[in-house]
Amino acid sequence: MHGRLRKAQKIAELLALRPSDGRPVRVLEVGTGSGAIAQYFSELLNERGVVNAVDVLDQRVVSTGYQFDLVKSTALPFPDGMFDAVISNHVIEHVGATQDQRHHLHELKRVLRNDGRGYLAVPSRWQLIEPHYHLAFLSWLPHRMRSPYLRWRGRGFYYDCEPLGMYSLESCLQACGLVYENQFAQAVKAMIDAEHQPPIAAKLAALLPMPVLQMFRVTSPTHVYLFAKNRAALANV
Incomplete structure (x- = not known):
């Protein structure tokens, strides 16, 4: 659970949710698993937000502070443009083949507001282990x-499982009409901030200038992206 909380902290830092018009911020986590990330966001946003979570199985360890729905497929039971942020953390590799993975992304896009942002993380196919x-x-x-x-x-x-390489993942994002930004360098920095004792390799990597660090993104064991329906939604992250 502690690892999940650190992950949630990193996701929150990358999404940089900033409610600006007085309405509640709506967040959706797809494939919530233990529920730790959904609960973290509910506590982070408090009365300023509403958090929904879905999964094909109910494996929650924590279940307070957010609304949970069981789903049977990649189809999401929500109207178009409902959420300010959507989270897919190590989920897309479990939904099926390429067609299913693209439908997963299409559904994330569908329920996202025009000014909303999404977080996507997937283990690289080319990890040694x-x-x-x-x-x-x-x-x-x-x-x-x-x-x-x-x-x-x-x-x-x-x-x-169907893990993806970086270029295959970007091809799926493009096919779904999503704009995206690889967050490798930002994720390394966020991990340093979130971890009490970050790995030595991460500490050394964090010493590099961001543009230099970003050049190593293809080697990342986990590919992390922010995505949106339009470039303007990512401009202020």
């Missing part, structure tokens, strides 16, 4: 070899 099953090179393999490799190593029977 696949983060869900902790096997080296698992997601590097062709699709037909992943499940047999999983069974051979005694870690399961079917590989049910």
